Amino acid sequence: MFNGKNKALTFSYDDGVYQDARLAEIFNRYGMKCTFNLNSGLFSPENRWEYRGADCVHMPLEDIKSSLCGHEIAVHGAFHLDLTALTLEEKKAEIHKDKENLERLFGVPVHGMAYAYGAYDDESKAVIAECGIKYSRTVRPTHSFDMQSDLLAFHPTCHHNDEKLFELAEKFLSLPAQTPAIFYVWGHSYEFDGDKNWDRIEDFCKLMSGREDIFYGTNTEVLVK
Numbered sequence: 001m002f003n004g005k006n007k008a009l010t011f012s013y014d015d016g017v018y019q020d021a022r023l024a025e026i027f028n029r030y031g032m033k034c035t036f037n038l039n040s041g042l043f044s045p046e047n048r049w050e051y052r053g054a055d056c057v058h059m060p061l062e063d064i065k066s067s068l069c070g071h072e073i074a075v076h077g078a079f080h081l082d083l084t085a086l087t088l089e090e091k092k093a094e095i096h097k098d099k100e101n102l103e104r105l106f107g108v109p110v111h112g113m114a115y116a117y118g119a120y121d122d123e124s125k126a127v128i129a130e131c132g133i134k135y136s137r138t139v140r141p142t143h144s145f146d147m148q149s150d151l152l153a154f155h156p157t158c159h160h161n162d163e164k165l166f167e168l169a170e171k172f173l174s175l176p177a178q179t180p181a182i183f184y185v186w187g188h189s190y191e192f193d194g195d196k197n198w199d200r201i202e203d204f205c206k207l208m209s210g211r212e213d214i215f216y217g218t219n220t221e222v223l224v225k
């Protein structure tokens with residue numbers, strides 16, 4: 001199913017901040033693929049905030065291009081707005097504009113999305129489908145590896161800080177190679193700085209890497225057939 005394999009591991013990280021570069025370097029070292037969800041209206045270090053003492057600063061376009069090369073980029077809303085608070089026209093501007101910007105600036109087709117704040121409604125899903133986006137991630141953990149039919153509200157297996165992360169990892173590794181299964185981890189790279197736990201993602205990648213029966217792919221490679 002995934003390059004002849006039945007088990008797949010994929011990652012989804014939001015906001016396009018400087019810590020994404022460090023995270024991408026870790027993924028590269030372990031042969032992992034990630035989808036980075038970007039806000040094309042905020043590609044400037046002027047857009048910054050703080051998380052538990054860590055600076056969260058949006059990368060300018062050139063730095064995103066150089067550091068996230070080899071991974072997938074996807075829509076996260078042009079200005080990181082809560083879609084459920086917007087009118088239909090505002091939703092279209094926030095989503096369609098972000099997809100157009102990303103495709104123009106990066107020169108690649110964009111197939112995916114992650115909901116800012118995890119917020120969505122039926123109207124958001126319709127707006128997303130209308131512009132050809134194939135999947136969009138929520139923030140609701142399933143603690144499961146099952147296939148899902150509604151890709152426009154795709155629920156991740158868990159966040160990287162989930163207390164069950166390593167328990168799930170062992171369970172995933174012990175699944176028979178013929179079992180169709182997707183392990184989908186999401187988060188924000190700046191959380192590793194604020195929570196002082198970069199070792200957590202490093203340990204996770206180390207544990208999961210180099211397995212014959214696992215396909216390491218971007219969200220689109222794993223979810224969109």
Ligand SMILES: [Zn+2]
Pocket residue numbers: 014015076080116117
């Ligand atoms: Zn976000």
